[in-house]
Amino acid sequence: xxxxxxxxxxxxxxxxxxxxxxxxxxxxxxxxxxxxxxxxxxxxxxxxxxxxxxxxxxxxxxxxxxxxxxxxxxxxxxxxxxxxxxxxxxxxxxxxxxxxxxxxxxxxxxxxxxxxxxxxxxxxxxxxxxxxxxxxxxxxxxxxxxxxxxxxxxxxxxxxxxxxxxxxxxxxxxxxxxxxxxxxxxxxxxxxxxxxxx
Ligand SMILES: [Zn+2]
Numbered sequence: 001x002x003x004x005x006x007x008x009x010x011x012x013x014x015x016x017x018x019x020x021x022x023x024x025x026x027x028x029x030x031x032x033x034x035x036x037x038x039x040x041x042x043x044x045x046x047x048x049x050x051x052x053x054x055x056x057x058x059x060x061x062x063x064x065x066x067x068x069x070x071x072x073x074x075x076x077x078x079x080x081x082x083x084x085x086x087x088x089x090x091x092x093x094x095x096x097x098x099x100x101x102x103x104x105x106x107x108x109x110x111x112x113x114x115x116x117x118x119x120x121x122x123x124x125x126x127x128x129x130x131x132x133x134x135x136x137x138x139x140x141x142x143x144x145x146x147x148x149x150x151x152x153x154x155x156x157x158x159x160x161x162x163x164x165x166x167x168x169x170x171x172x173x174x175x176x177x178x179x180x181x182x183x184x185x186x187x188x189x190x191x192x193x194x195x196x197x198x
Contacts, residue, residue: 012127012128013129013132013151014057014132014133015057015135016057016059016060016121016133017047017058017060017135017182018135018136018138021161022135023040023044023047023182024037024039025038025040026137030065030068032070032075033075034078034079040181041181043181044086044089045090045092045183046182046185046186047090047092047094047186048087048089048090048091048092049090050186051090051091057093057095058095058097058098058121058125059080059097059098059099060098060099060112060117061098061099062140063099063100063101064100064101064102064103064104064111066099067102067103076099080097096121096124098110099117100112100116112140113140113144114147115145115147115148118144118145118150119148122148129148130150130151132150132151132152133150133152133153134150134153134154135154135156135179136153136154136156137155137157137159138159138161138164139164139168142173143173146173152176153177154176155175155177155178155179156180156184157178157179157180161178165178
């Protein structure tokens, strides 16, 4: 047991981020290569601000491109590596990446809106889901995080956000905050949102 000095509690809350439509521009043809990956303006810098504030960041992303046969696991990892490299100059760091490789018809437990990816973070890293924040651009993201018991849900208007906000509101599933983009979400987290455990 550590007694001297403050230590961030093991298993405390994290900031979960969806990838496509939140960090990078989404595409109807899927992101199949490093060349097709483009950061949404301000998103890499925003992740850097979260990291510099001491928050752990984890990605939770549906990547059916794997089981659709469009991208290999190695190819997908190259894209994640490219993403991580783009954060370095801003001090950004991704602690873990959880992705679902399945197609919708496979009915797995990890494809959002199901909560499986979040439960993996809980099991593998001891993440306190209730003390965590999810930032996503789709109804699927919000539903998955809610089903997992994530404490604060933030929808961004990039990606599918504009399309899905009315759907969520209609179902009475409005997020805790709606941001213009990831940079706006991070502004709110660092200023007003805070992790619920703090
Ligand atoms: Zn899955």
